[in-house]
Amino acid sequence: MRPSGEKILQSKKHPRDDRKELGFDSHHQTKFEILSALIKIGTAIGFMPIELKTSLQFFVEETKKLFDAYGCAIFSLNESMNFDLVYAGQTDMGKQLFTSCKPNECIVIRDELPFILKNTKRKDKRCRGFEFDGKVKSYACLPISTGKKLVGILTICSSRKHAFPQDHLEMMLSVATMAASVIQRAQMFHKIEEEKRRIERANKEINKLNTDLETKIEDLEEAQNQIIQTEKLAVAGRLAAGVAHEVNNPIGIIINRIECLQSEAQEKGVSDDLIKDLGTIGKYALRISKIVEDLSIFSRTTYSEPDFTKIDINDIMIDVCFLVEQKIRKKKIRLIKKLSPESLFVMGDSGRLEQVFINIIENAIHAISGNGSIIVSTKKENKFIQTKISDSGTGILHEHLNKIYDPFFTTKEVGKGTGLGLPISHAIVKDHNASIGVNSRINKGTTFTITFPKASELNNE
CATH class of the missing domain: 3.30.565.10 (Histidine kinase-like ATPase, C-terminal domain)
Structure with missing residues (x-):
């Protein structure tokens, strides 16, 4: 039994102590740290904006930290990527290297092979034409390829000689592959955006054509209806003019004679039934006269100026x-x-x-x-x-x-x-x-x- 209030003291361990217990030596520990950093970089890039230069700038800065480098640069060899150089470092070394690089004298560009120079004072015929400031003592150049096409070069420079041992090459190639995936991702999104814009333009054009077509159909239907109505009016106008001309005079005479007969019938004491019949005949004769009058008006409306x-x-x-x-x-x-x-x-x-x-x-x-x-x-x-x-x-x-x-x-x-x-x-x-x-x-x-x-x-x- 422990006395009341007694504290239990526990020793705190550092993660590196756990790795030592697992049998990690310093070499494996370094690889483990680089691998962890690569996973971190890959995860971060996955959530970054799709704008290429922004992603690559983050990438070279993290790569510089990863290898404790003097500078890190990515050079574009593809005009469609819309950038020449992305650089993280102390000096303007990146631009000097880019402008002095000769493709036919560079094994990385010519043969798409990685290259490590452990001491810049010792020239290597496999890679000529690079110029660095005096602080660069060693560097590594790695090809960045998407599929079968070389799109750029990843260069990591150090102010120390022999900064990049040969057994780090696998890690550096992983970094170059990650850079290629960043570029490929950006290119894919760029193509998707281009295709999206093309489809949107096509849809706008189709909608405009549909609207124009609907308007033209409506105009055509309206014009057709007007033509049909005009033809109807023209035919009816000609008929009305003919009927009015032929019927007007006879119906006028009929109405006049009915009025005379009605007067005579009242004077001569004709039966009420006959007078009523004359009234009915007169009513419908006036009805015919009104129709003829309307026909006359219609014909004049149709033809007169x-x-x-x-x-x-x-x-x-x-x-x-x-x-x-x-x-x-x-x-x-x-x-x-x-x-x-x-x-x-x-x-x-x-x-x-x-x-x-x-x-x-x-x-x-x-x-x-x-x-x-x-x-x-x-x-x-x-x-x-x-x-x-x-x-x-x-x-x-x-x-x-x-x-x-x-x-x-x-x-x-x-x-x-x-x-x-x-x-x-x-x-x-x-x-x-x-x-x-x-x-x-x-x-x-x-x-x-x-x-x-x-x-x-x-x-x-």
């Missing part, structure tokens, strides 16, 4: 709203005006634009059953003038949206629409170098947006 002047779109909207308010006075529909307080000038035909806005508003009135509202707004949008007509009606089916500008297409019941209102409006808008768009949701309502270019400064004067 516009006569434009500078007009304020707000003035047109005010006139249109006045006319519409008379129509909806007895309906439960509110007309809300949100007109811009400033003048909005465009180049156009006021009569035709009134017709466009009235057509759209009349469609809105027809789409509202019971209570509802129609909002008319104008505003300036950059270099454009924008008008919107929104309603809270039943909306337009998605499959009908691409047909609403087709002549004679209508969703109204028979006798309620000719299918010419929106085609006429579309043609007028295009004549004004403007655009018309529609956004509609079932049971939520529809919004027509017409965008005009502003009158130019020249026309404003």
Whole structure:
């Protein structure tokens, strides 16, 4: 039993004592220390940045410490490595050695063999052309090869003679191999980065080509749709002109004779049933007359040349709203005006634009059953003038949206629409170098947006 509080004394051992116990002599101990240092250098380099010169600078500094050298240098023999010399030491010996080295007189460069000179005062014909300052007494030169290609030379210099015994050659070759792996690693990452940049450039080019292609396809589809619409309007315009010409006069005569017959029937006391029948005939004759009138307007819109002047779109909207308010006075529909307080000038035909806005508003009135509202707004949008007509009606089916500008297409019941209102409006808008768009949701309502270019400064004067 030990007395309470007695301390147990233990001797502390140095790691070198453990190696002595294992039978390490000084020679093996030196090799063990060099090997440990090599492992340390290799581990550190593995975590260093991939920039080559930075890694090699660390490498030569650690190698100098490892062999307790006067200086250590790596010389590049490969132009693609972007450096000439990496050096750690006391003087400018590295640059002197590099500039004076003659490849045909150096066994390391010529034959890719290691070379150790134990005493610089004794010249060796196997390696000539090196120049050192007076403090260098011995040195070792080792080839750095990646695969079958010599890429550099590792030189370790000492201020002591016989500083590099022959049995250290294996260790020095390991250092040179490690330097080669550092260079190879950097070259591999460089190639990867180059390939990455090449792929990124290719992807950008492909994305740009795809974007350009999509834009061209959209432009082509738009141009194709415009051509189709223009052809439809042209055909419908020719048909409308022919029908209007052939039908207008006869229907005018029919309406006139019906009015005369109605007057005579009342004077002669004809039966109420006959008078009622005449009224029905007259109603549908007027319906035919309205269709002929629309056909005439459509044909004139399609073929006639516009006569434009500078007009304020707000003035047109005010006139249109006045006319519409008379129509909806007895309906439960509110007309809300949100007109811009400033003048909005465009180049156009006021009569035709009134017709466009009235057509759209009349469609809105027809789409509202019971209570509802129609909002008319104008505003300036950059270099454009924008008008919107929104309603809270039943909306337009998605499959009908691409047909609403087709002549004679209508969703109204028979006798309620000719299918010419929106085609006429579309043609007028295009004549004004403007655009018309529609956004509609079932049971939520529809919004027509017409965008005009502003009158130019020249026309404003």
